[in-house]
Amino acid sequence: MNDCPRCGYNLTGLPEVYRCPECGIDYDPDTEVFTLQVGRPEYRNLRYGLILALLVCYMAIHAGLGPPYILLAPIGIGMLAEIYRLSRKCFESNFLILNQNGIRLDAPESGSRTFSWESVSKAKYGWLTGKFYVQGCDGTRLLACSHERLGSARLTRRCATAINRQISKRK
C-alpha cells in the first residue's frame, strides 16, 4: 500500500501491516476505506445556509461596505465559517474501514464500533427497502440502518459488496 486509504499519507517504507502514523488507522494490503456522506436533510439545510450566507456577504459588498451594512460582513463571514466547520464534520468524519481488525464504523454521533471478521457472516443491502445490515454468525443483525445514514444508495451497495468480498477473502 503506497498511501493511507483514509488520509492519503505516504506509507512508503513502512511495513505491509501497520498503523498509519498520520491518522492512526490500522491497515494491511487489503484495507478499504469508504467515506460516508451525511443524511440528506442536514445536507439540504447546509446548502440553504450557504446560499443565505453568500447573499449576506453580497449585500455587504454591494452596499459599498458603508454603515450600517458593514455590520453584515462579519455576520456573513461568521456564517460561512460555521457552514465550513459543519460541512467538514458531516463529510469527513464518517468512515467505514475494512481492515485486519474487521469492519469498523466511525461515526461522530454514535462513536466507533468494530466487528471482527469471525463474528460476521454477510452484509446485505435491499434496494427495495433501502435497508443495509451486517449479519452476525449467530444470525443477529449487528449493524442495521437505512442507506441515508451511509450516503447514497450506490455507495451503500458498494459498501455491502466490499464487505462480502472481504468476508470471503479473510475467513
Ligand SMILES: [Zn+2]
Ligand atoms: Zn492515514
